[in-house]
Amino acid sequence: MTYSIVARDPATGQLGVGAQTHFFGVGALLPWAEAGVGAVATQAFVNVDHGPRGVELLRAGASAPATVDILMAGDPDSRYRQLGVVDATGSAATYTGESCAPHAASASGHQVTVQGNMLGAPDVCHAALAAFESGEGDLADRILAGLRAGEAAGGDVRGAQSAALRVVSGHRGPTPWKEVIVDLRVDDHPDPLAELSRLLPRSRAFGAVGGVMFARGLTLGPFEGVEPEELDERLRTLAAAAEVIGPDNREADFWRAVLLARAGRHGEAADLFAEVVMFRPALLRFAEGLAPLGFLDSEALAAITSRARELV
Numbered sequence: 001m002t003y004s005i006v007a008r009d010p011a012t013g014q015l016g017v018g019a020q021t022h023f024f025g026v027g028a029l030l031p032w033a034e035a036g037v038g039a040v041a042t043q044a045f046v047n048v049d050h051g052p053r054g055v056e057l058l059r060a061g062a063s064a065p066a067t068v069d070i071l072m073a074g075d076p077d078s079r080y081r082q083l084g085v086v087d088a089t090g091s092a093a094t095y096t097g098e099s100c101a102p103h104a105a106s107a108s109g110h111q112v113t114v115q116g117n118m119l120g121a122p123d124v125c126h127a128a129l130a131a132f133e134s135g136e137g138d139l140a141d142r143i144l145a146g147l148r149a150g151e152a153a154g155g156d157v158r159g160a161q162s163a164a165l166r167v168v169s170g171h172r173g174p175t176p177w178k179e180v181i182v183d184l185r186v187d188d189h190p191d192p193l194a195e196l197s198r199l200l201p202r203s204r205a206f207g208a209v210g211g212v213m214f215a216r217g218l219t220l221g222p223f224e225g226v227e228p229e230e231l232d233e234r235l236r237t238l239a240a241a242a243e244v245i246g247p248d249n250r251e252a253d254f255w256r257a258v259l260l261a262r263a264g265r266h267g268e269a270a271d272l273f274a275e276v277v278m279f280r281p282a283l284l285r286f287a288e289g290l291a292p293l294g295f296l297d298s299e300a301l302a303a304i305t306s307r308a309r310e311l312v
Contacts, residue, residue: 003116003124003156004030004041005132005146006084006092009139010111013170014181015039015086018143020163020193022118022156027164027185034059035179036088036172040067044082044100044117047075054085064093072097082106084113088172103157109133114146121154128153140167140182140200148193163192165200205241205252212238213255219295223262231263250276254283257304261296266303277308284308 004019017031017039032051033039038058042050050071057067064085072078072095079097082104086092090111096104103119107129114125114132131149135142143165151160163186169179184199186192212218212234217225235256242252253276260269277284284305291301 002026002030002043002082003114003119003128003147003150004043004084005112005114005128005143006039006041006086007112007132007139007143008039008086008088008090008092009170010090012139013088014139014167015088015170016139016143016165016167016182017041017084018147018163018165019043020147020151020155020160022158022161024162025185025187026162027166027187031164031166033166033168035168035176036170037176038064038067038085038087039166039168041084041115042081043115044097044104045077045080047077047081050075050081050083054083058085058087063087063089064091068093068095082115082117084115086111086113088170114150116150116156118157119154120157124150124153124155140165143167144193144197144200148197151193160190160192162187162189163196165196201244205244208237208241209252209255212259218259219255219262221294226263231259235259247279250279250283254287258287258290258295261300261304264300266300269300269304270307273304274307274311277311281311
């Protein structure tokens with residue numbers, strides 16, 4: 001009921017899974033990945049257990065081919081299953097049971113495997129693989145390019161409903177949840193890959209915003225230990241994020257104004273914050289409520305809100 005791409009980036013070690021299907025919420029069923037361990041796609045007449053169990057086997061040292069063999073050997077309904085697995089070394093393996101619904105196919109390349117069933121055409125997997133291998137950008141970009149090429153080649157014979165994209169780093173450590181690079185789900189949409197394409201740059205932009213607003217020194221606690229080069233880079237990143245997010249959401253600009261005020265650049269902060277308040281006047285009260293929590297001292301608050309007060 002799905003086509004998917006499971007891959008490792010040889011340059012960065014990143015591991016990822018992307019998929020589209022005509023079924024609700026594929027992101028809750030198919031993609032499984034752990035940083036520095038491996039990635040698994042479990043699909044067709046899906047046994048979701050093969051996802052976390054596959055990651056567990058990879059974590060214990062099993063290769064991608066061995067993981068597929070072990071999972072299928074223990075599944076009495078293996079003829080209905082389809083799997084794609086890539087391990088942390090880049091070894092890739094795929095499996096398609098003889099009773100998967102047609103068209104069912106797979107295609108493998110260097111550190112990547114593509115698999116699909118209930119496909120609209122027999123060449124979907126090869127088209128997805130070719131686009132992935134010739135694509136530009138990071139692993140998430142290339143997986144998304146592959147999925148879109150698969151859709152153009154026929155996709156799921158029933159149509160499209162949901163899509164998912166998950167990418168983790170190549171670093172294996174005690175806190176794998178901190179190594180998630182992309183984790184996007186489109187559960188129910190008439191064009192889920194178009195929506196995934198819209199969300200991916202926004203996800204990166206809001207990651208940049210979170211990198212400021214959740215960071216001690218920059219936003220939390222006293223403003224200290226921030227070198228001028230880091231400050232300028234963070235401000236540039238927030239400005240770029242604001243461009244991606246668009247004029248109807250001023251989250252990046254709000255925190256950029258706060259960061260400017262905390263850094264003592266009060267004139268720039270006041271100009272930017274006035275623009276933010278013109279868009280949403282309630283953000284003036286929000287800034288005033290943040291100040292006693294330690295985000296802004298009295299001087300910075302007065303500076304950042306001086307022009308905004310004239311607008312409300």
